[in-house]
Amino acid sequence: MDIGKIVSKAIKEARWLSIEYLNQQNDMTHYWCAIKKIIPEEKKLIVDTFNVVMADDKGHGLLRDIHIRMSGIRKAWVLEHTTYDQDPGLIAAIEDNPGDYEWLDFDRYNQHLITYLKECIRLDSVPYQKKSVLIDGIDLDELQKPVDGKYSLSQKQIGIMAERIEKLAKQDRHRRFQKTELALNELAIETKKGRFIVAHRKLMFDPGERALVLDSETMFNYEFLADKNDAFRHNLHNYLDIETESFTELYQREPERAKDMLAEVLPARKERLDDRPYFVDIVRNQNQRVFENLDVIAKHKQEGTLSKPLNAFFGNMDTSKRGGKRKFDIVVTDSKINVDQLRVIYNALKYPVTYVQGPPGTGKTHSITNLLISAFFNGQTVLVSSNNNKPIDDILKKTHVLKSKDKPIPLPILRLGNNESVLNTLNELKRVRKTYQHFKAQDEKLTRIGLSNRDKMSDLNTMIEDYEKKISLEEEIDVLKSMKETLHDEFHLSLKIDSLLEAKTTEYKKIERITDEDVHAHVVKADH
DSSP states (O other): OOHHHHHHHHHHHTOOEEEEEEOTTSOEEEEEEEEEEEEGGGTEEEEEEEOTTTOOTTSTTEEEEEEEEGGGEEEEEEOTTBOOOOOHHHHHHHHHOGGGGGGGTOOHHHHHHHHHHHHHHHHHSOOEEEEEEOOTTOOHHHHTSOBTTEEEOOHHHHHHHHHHHHHHHHHHHHOTTEEEEEEEEEEEEEETTEEEEEEEEEEEEETTTTEEEEOSSOEEOSEEESSTTOOOEEEGGGGOSSOHHHHHHHHHHOHHHHHHHHHTTHHHHTOEEEOOOOEEEEEEEOOHHHHHHHHHHHHHHHHTOOOHHHHHHTTOOOGGGSOTTOOOOOEESSSOOOHHHHHHHHHHHHSSOOOOOOOTTSSHHHHHHHHHHHHHHTTOOOOOOOSSHHHHHHHHHHHTTOEETTEEOOOSOOOOSSHHHHHHHHHHHHHHHHHHTTOOOOHHHHHHHHHHHHHHHHHHHHHHHHHHHHHHHHHHHHHHHHHHHHTTTOHHHHHHHHHHHHHHHHHHHHSOOOOHHHHHTTOEETTO
């Protein structure tokens, strides 16, 4: 058990820890704690502690500003359904003095991104309701309008909440890829196939304040499972004549109007609206393989062994090692290519990582094929991978169109994958070897062709660089104009922005507009 990582997670998320602690009398104790401050030179934590066994209406069971040794923590678990008011200076002190807190293993850079991705994946999974949760004596109507965001609990209620949270924490430890969320229903539809929780708000427990804390943000479920077996899936879109996002926006502005809109269609379905406030457990199953891969990425990040694409993803690329002023031979299969596709090829050859995104039909596969050809002419090797066989096969077919004197050009491309693909590749290698084993390369002719195209390729590099520069300047100009509108009352800043705008606009106008027709005149075909 990595105690440092667990303690760090609790700090980052402002959650209570459940710990087993060996005190100075050598007794093993068990209680909850919320980390308030840290004494780095002594490796000590200043915490508020909560012991439900000792708790009573007089505040017993809760101790403030207790000093505990990091080395004394034998086991620790983050209590996901808890919260506390954390001093913003706590995390700031750790981030500003990382050397003093190395023992804490507080890698904010890695964990923020990984935690964000995990949360996105978690919320992308379709939830279901495990059961309704009842806590005697809670006025649910009053819970919806708490004082300072908190609803005070009696001693009995605190005991019930503490027991439930310990139980959920234990479940989460044993079911790593299933997460349960305590929530308060805001809007549900009662159907023949079960309850569809449309809107809810998260609930957290703060033992330090002896209170429940209701999240200010309403969460919406566009889809909801009837049960854990995924036998039936409710879909909010099926109840609406407007876009789902438009409905959620309306609900946040005018909840009663949104409810009326939904209520109109329910009688015909023999269903009814339920906007009573009650506790629910909302469960989400998570993709085990994806989460395991994210944990591996986090480990590589910590060890400094990330690949170049992942380093770029974390914003940690060494810009000093970028392509510099080197020129590249951009060679394509045909002239059906535009300046943006050429820009993709150029950047992929120049930089360690290039991301390309676009809807179907925008030429991504065509660009990858031309990138493969260009990489070959620049002496670079390429691995093409996909979670789908079709794009790989499409790219392979496109490379087979290259011919010289009506004969196919055998490029050094191997199609790998399943056993059948590997066998076909081996047979193709045997065929190529047999066909071309006595072939003599015309080196002088190849050199002459290369030299004749050098000027074209150099000019094409220059044109793409200018095109890139013009796009970059256009974006900078737009940003400066937006800043000027925002800061129109700041006279001195406006003058500086005007000066920058003038300089950028002048530079922008000096660069000629580059069209697809301009670059076509300089494109070199692979079989030319």
